[in-house]
Amino acid sequence: MTIFQLVLNIWLSITWESRAFLHNLWFYPLCLFLFWYNALVATHNFVHTPWFRSNLLNNLYAIVNSANLYSPVTHYRHIHFNHHRYGNDRQDVHGKTEDHSSTFAYGKNGESENVITYCALAILRDDITESFRQITHKESLQLYLECGTCLLAIIGYLLISWKFFLFFVLPVFYFGWFLTYLANYYEHFGAIPENLYANSTSHYGRIYNFLFCNEGYHQEHHLRPNVHWSQRPQVYENLRKQLDGVVRVILKFPPPLGFIHHRGKIETSVRQTVQY
Template identity: 35%
Template sequence: MADRRIWRKSPWDALLLTASVVQFIVTLWLATTWGSSSLLGRLGGLAAVAVMTAYNIIVVSHLFTHSPWFTSARLNALVSVLNSMNIGQSVQAYQLTHVRNHHRFNNDSKDETGTTRDVSSTYRDGKDGEHASLLRYAVGGGFQSLADRGREVAYVRRLWRVGTDEKLLYSLASRRQTRRERELRQIQADRAAHVLVLVLFAAISWQWLLLCYLPAFLLALTMVNVQNYYRHFGADPQERTADSVSYYGRLYNLVTFNDGYHQEHHLSPTSHWSELPTVYEQHRARLDAQPRIISPVPAMLGFLHRKRPLLHHRADIRPHPPKTDGNRQEETAT
């Protein structure tokens, strides 16, 4: 009974919380041992920070944004702060842009205005109905994200509050006044925590911050973009049961909490990670009724899927769905 009062969906989410705490502790340890580490140890530390950060964004914080772990809003707020320090950006802002934008427009192609409604769409910087190049989306997007995080650090002049110039976040924040205020305050707290942890890292070892953490953070952002790119590359953006790519390898889905069930996740974004195999069975008839992409490799290695079908080409010959506000994704607050 105690678990049910604490955990909103499942006590297995304790594993995700453990990963969050372990990442923070290991990162601090790597910073404190930088001065005495060998070149090989430093390179290993850089790789470790990059992998932990990418894993947190792709798996841990991603799952948290869709289904906060605790019944207590205060505990969820603390988790948001903790993982904002782990991923170098506000988890609450991530929740707004990912859950309420990406999962509303589902990696859409360009419409009659010449752009996409999903701000993270792989088509946004593409030409002639094609995805953007991997280099532009992954590496260029990584540098852009790094620049965006730098601007957020500079918001110290307004104590990291969300400013009126941040139109996207303002448009995605809840329409209910009380919840809206809470979400915007959470972004402020997340950003403040991120900046304070950067100050802590610099105090421990400014050399580690510049030579390890920042390059590792950029590498992590690039890895996340590669993951998102191949979660959607070649899929049909106009077909709800074929607009994403799934990978059903057992070991991968075990260590990533069913991250490979991405088409299923798009069909039911509010479902807990433990429910995604059931979502697959529930929609199996629809999923099997038409062509869709099932990758033989995890999304991070999607470039190895040489013979991937390009279902988006068939979408090019169909009329683009009209641009409407539609129904907003069910809101989940951290």
């Protein structure tokens, strides 16, 4: 899917001005879905369980895929592993969170931030300089190559068709990340950061998990992040006693539709203090 996304984008940039704008509109939902799926599922799984045994092939894939996301995959990995390390933590006494993508980072009165501002501002708050400060010497070349690929993609699209870049690439980039952070928000909203078995939410619907590589098993993923996505249901079975022994959020709807589940409810993380 990521290779198809790249090829489609290149083809669209070349042919964009040969079609009427109304005809180009048909490609918005498809490319928005591809971008979202890439960030939420493909790249997410790649940083945890890389596709290849060869480091060279994995590095090449990360470079190519960075052009799809217009953001370095190595930076994605640093941000995401930071999230796993600190688990959507609450603000400390200084009003700071260790998890840079925590839903509590910009919240007030100990609650999560509003979902709209969280999703709308998340990509604008993204600080790539943090990754440059944290990378090892071994990773530095990889990050620079991925940044260079992102820059080449942007310059290439601008040279081929500035209209394509302005009216297609930028909106898909922004709203693609918006939807990614929307899913991330409800994968943690209402959960209890202090409880290892309830610091994320889960959704066990078969259709969503079939289409999205068991992304609904998010609590299980946090407990065993390096387990391949196909084995997440087994993680639930292995830890069923602990998981069923706590009060935790199990979404009736997939995380991108989590607002339906939480409609009219008090935030779980504020009113519950389950011990583990």
